[in-house]
Amino acid sequence: MKRPMQVIDIDAKDLPTGLVGPYREDTVIRVIDRAGQPLYRWNGAQWAAQVEAVVDNVTGRIKFSGGDYDLDIPTPANNTTFDLMPTDSAAKWIADKSPAQITAEVDNSVEFNGRPTIKVTVPAGVSGTVRLGTTGADCPTPYGWDAKNIGLAFKSSNLAxxxxxxxxxxGDGTYANFFTTGYNAGNFPQHKAQNGDWLCMKPTVMGTGGGAPVVASMMRVRVSMTFTAQATDTIIWFGSVGVLPVRKKPTIVLTWDDGYKSWYDFIRPLAQHYQIPVSMGIACDLIGTNGFLTWDQIVEMHNDPSGLFDIVNHGRVNDSYNTLGAAAYYADLVKCRDALRSRGINHDGPLHHPWIQSVWGNDMIPLLESGGFLTARASGYTFSDGRDQALPDDKWKWLLNICTNLQTGKSLAQAQADIGTVITDGGVGMINAHDFAATDAAYVWSYEKTAQLFGWLASQRDSGVIEIKSWSRWYSDRVGRGYQRP
Known part of the structure; x- marks a missing residue:
């Protein structure tokens, strides 16, 4: 009979002196919140001083094999775009550029997804149509492409x-028949698009722009804009014009807000029965108050051997960004993060944040980035919201979607239909809920409907239609970050 693997948890601050051996060959050391601490070579009895690698802010496993280690971190999700017009050469971009005074060149100093960009300069005074692209059908397309999953990434110095x-x-070589799509900030108010943002468009399918277009192995590609003359030059960087990889399976993430006692009494056994992970947004100053979880209950769920309960950061109380402003709101997130950490909740959960009342501002994003936060959830669902090939510079990671809200007036059938949209899209969708009770009320969904929804989700998962992951696990799998919960 194979003996169980020996697992040892240790905090980064104890490296390297906290790791003394010898350990069994099948020992796994889980380094918690290492935040840039170095990895050391294992020499069979102790940690040597030789630094082998530095991995920033990764919670991973070090697996021993014959006296050395392998860092057991998952391979990142595929986020490599199939380029229709590559950004490491301007040749295709300038073949049919107009008007003549605009320029397009490779910019190695500004990258997107680790690659150079195409820098387009539109001089002051230029107005009307500005276009870049090829003169014929000389852009390869992916094998079997269905005109879906087109990806456009750009940033502009002057969106207006x-x-x-x-x-x-x-389209074809003459554009007698062509597909069309694009980015219109007016269609995505949740973006709060501003100059200098990387904006990444991921439409469900391209529309017909003219004729009767048919996908071919080689096609003609163009990007265009209608300009109003400006007093100064406008610079636009293109990070990608291509086709995103197809997701392998729709992903559903359950995210609860505030920290209600019903999560322990009702959701906990339900999740354990169906083996469905739940990400629980804790508002730290509500802990222990009437109707809310206690610290003991939160820590117990976090430490549950199933690993089903992902504790995430919902701030201090239920005051939104509009009430507090950026500085005070961020301070509340830091307070909650530190409070959770102080109770041993050291995984990635405290670095994921559901915006309170789904309200946020652009001035929050630099604060979250500087504090090491990873993602945030807003509201609303479109096909683009469901694309999790969100690239490192993609603003969408701070605006994760809610595909359905479980609250008064939402029927079980409506919730299933909302989730069905995500399934049809092959996307990722977050289910949001607050409290649970015998009957519906404001921000309360009934026990009956919730139990039925859990059973239905489990049946969809077990039949291979969907996968269900916690927020932290979804993110870690997407970026290749060590994580050991469902």
Missing amino acids: AHGNIITVMV
């Missing part, structure tokens, strides 16, 4: 100059 709109055309 081109009406917050950029259009993509893909």
